[in-house]
Amino acid sequence: MNTNNKPLVSLENVDKIYKTKAGPLKALNGVSLTINExxxxxxxxxxxxxxxxLINMITGIDRPTNGEVFVAGQRLTNMSENQVAKWRGRNVGVVFQFFQLLPTLTVIENVMMPMNYVGTYKGHRRERAMELLELVDLPDVANKYPSQISGGQQQRAAIARALANDPVLLIGDEPTGNLDTVSAGLMFxxxxxxxDQGKTIVMVTHDRDLAGQIPRVEEVRDGQLVSAADVDQRLVASAG
Ligand SMILES: Nc1ncnc2c1ncn2[C@@H]1O[C@H](COP(=O)(O)OP(=O)(O)OP(=O)(O)O)[C@@H](O)[C@H]1O
Ligand SMILES: [Mg+2]
Structure with a gap:
């Protein structure tokens, strides 16, 4: 890992309170977290x-009720929804459990789509998308539709799409949650x-085996982060 102790993500005392029919629900309670490049x-x-x-705070998909969020030198908490969406398109790649490729676009068109919103790679978007499909080992299905390829292939296409604008930060919300073991291993x-190439990755997972292979594990319980020592203990216990 090429960590350089330069903070990329910083959450300061973040609360997230949802309004529900049953009353306010505190989904995050005083979360502070720093993730380095x-x-x-x-x-x-x-x-x-x-x-x-928590993940939605980092991507700016949602905003905290209290507290501050800084990502890649940008304070997200004082930006408009529109500004955050633009910022996200340039700086963050997101991969979800259910892939969320657009069904009416081919694989390569899906990968090219984020480039349209950012204005980079104009003139060579298709070549750039093809390079990304090669990176995820999918060049053969570039012109197929998502429904014509497997779940594992769809997820790799979604990763290629997340990388379209060369984001500093890649975020996955259970990206292997819907994959068989072999596809999950490939994706991992x-x-x-x-x-290894210098990206920063934050990934939610329910898979203890995968989590055990990731250098840093943050555990959330009742909207709070559990201290690292406690998590290590539990991983050791569950591995034994
Ligand atoms: N938009 C929303 N409106 C109201 N309550 C919500 C909303 N989103 C999440 N919650 C509630 O906030 C709490 C945290 O939800 P969250 O989705 O972050 O959990 P999670 O750890 O991702 O769970 P899972 O592992 O099932 O994906 C839960 O009690 C959930 O019901
Ligand atoms: Mg979730």
Missing amino acids: GEFVAVVGPSGSGKST GLFEDLV
């Missing part, structure tokens, strides 16, 4: 503990290569 971080924790909510290998 080049780190590979797993986010684990029980269902409903706040992992996706790809993430490891990307970290």
